[in-house]
Amino acid sequence: MYDLLSGLTLVEVSSFVASPTVGLYCGQFGANVIRVDHVAGGLDYDRYMLTREGRSLSWENLNRTKKSLALDLRSGEGRELAVALAAEAGQMVTNLPVNSFMSHEAVAAKRPDLVSVRIMGWHDGRQAMDFTVHAASGYPLMTGPAEWDAESAPPVNQLLPAWDFITGAYCAFTLLAGLRHRDRSGEGSELRVPLGDVAMGTVANSGAMAEMLYRGADRERLGNAIWGAFGKDFRSRDGKRFMVAALTPKQWGGLIEAFGVSEGIAALETTLGVRFDNDHDRFVHRESLFALFQKAADAFDYETLATRLAKAGATFERYRTMHEAANDPVLVADNPLFGPSPANPSGFHYPVARSFANIPDREAGDPLPAPYLGEHSEQVLAENLGLSSGEIARLIDCGIVRTSDKDNR
Structure with a gap:
């Protein structure tokens, strides 16, 4: 106080x-x-x-x-x-x-x-x-x-x-x-x-009202994907769910490095004829990217992947129940x-x-x-x-x- x-x-x-x-x-x-x-x-x-x-x-x-x-x-x-x-x-x-x-x-x-x-x-x-x-x-x-x-x-x-x-x-x-x-x-x-x-x-302040009037329709449901950018929940090899988000070039580069998908990204860019250096293309082709990242996540236990994500400066967090969050030392006790x-x-x-x-x-x-x-x-x-x-x-x-x-x- x-x-x-x-x-x-x-x-x-x-x-x-x-x-x-x-x-x-x-x-x-x-x-x-x-x-x-x-x-x-x-x-x-x-x-x-x-x-x-x-x-x-x-x-x-x-x-x-x-x-x-x-x-x-x-x-x-x-x-x-x-x-x-x-x-x-x-x-x-x-x-x-x-x-x-x-x-x-x-x-x-x-x-x-x-x-x-x-x-x-x-x-x-x-x-x-x-x-x-x-x-x-x-x-x-x-x-x-x-x-x-x-x-x-x-x-x-x-x-x-x-x-x-x-x-x-x-x-x-x-x-x-x-x-x-x-x-x-x-x-x-x-x-x-x-x-x-x-x-x-x-x-209105968020721009959502203008968006609906401009497009003349409602926005589609996206599940846990982030609207207009790259972000989604993934599951690690040991079954842990976690969320990642990339709204900046640094965050995007960190995800690529941590997941080890640079070659897959390059191949996908060639196939689709795009460059994933912008939010628009990452969002439009999100399903292809989600599949690529999930396949990479399947090869890692969460703790290993979390270490890689942190080292690469990526933005991520594991899903917790609220009871788990209340008992998490990083979130609460410390x-x-x-x-x-x-x-x-x-x-x-x-x-x-x-x-x-x-x-x-x-x-x-x-x-x-x-x-x-x-x-x-x-x-x-x-x-x-x-x-x-x-x-x-x-x-x-x-x-x-x-x-x-x-x-x-």
Whole structure:
């Protein structure tokens, strides 16, 4: 954890993935992030997978570094406290509806220079989630084996909620842009980011939308081949699957050297009347090249071939199950990205990711735990809203405020 955002308090009223990601990333850079939940927990508090003790591992990892304030958000007094907290902080992120009690207007009435970031579904107000947005993007119908029939083949969904995480990262950037504008002008900003626009905008920014309109049709399925370049999965003699990619002359030359196929490449160039010194010809004639490289891979065990690939400067990686990846020392145990397990609410100890960005010559610090629901309720109400101990006790007694659920989960 770094201190680049120290002094910044961010109020988060959110659930699921995209919105909590904003607070997580800001918290990893030193922001004081206060997550406000209903007293029974947000909609994501019990999100699968749960430990035997009933703790969500998803919630635990998306809410590290944060403080937790639990309020009865169905009551008027609980909602007033949430609005007052966001106004006191001056910046908030939420995925509640535009016209909810946490509307920009409601909070800005108390804090005119408020910077709010609101994650929406679609731009026209329709609901959306990562998996429904992905269905609309077109990618699931371009994913799958090349031999699948275009008319009858099923869509293939992405397991990772990538649009959610991209949206969360974009919203962290959006928040900082709003804060930068306020620093220069004194003006607040209401910043709305529809999940669907992140998906469709990314399709456009990648050039894929222009491609579809230019060609007047959909792109064919390619299996694990890389679109527009040379890359595919291969199998070694001992049955290990691995992926290679060649987007530069150096990468292409490294593959040729490691696989020992220079003579085969030359013969294929003569037969086809092409030169494989460019992405276009390598992609167009990919099936012939794939067959040549697979025949070469059949002669090597993976460890031997991996040594040759590394020595030649090729770009490659072996396929792993996620369980294998989690136990891989190079990827996790020996990777400075991961720090020691803090005292997680789940009681389960495992490596925890630090900030993805690192600052050379500056200590990142160990990862912080997620809070228990309501763990910081009293602290936040006293320090941020200036409530007296007597007033806080009244709120707890009447069920408006909940304290830590550490011992009563």
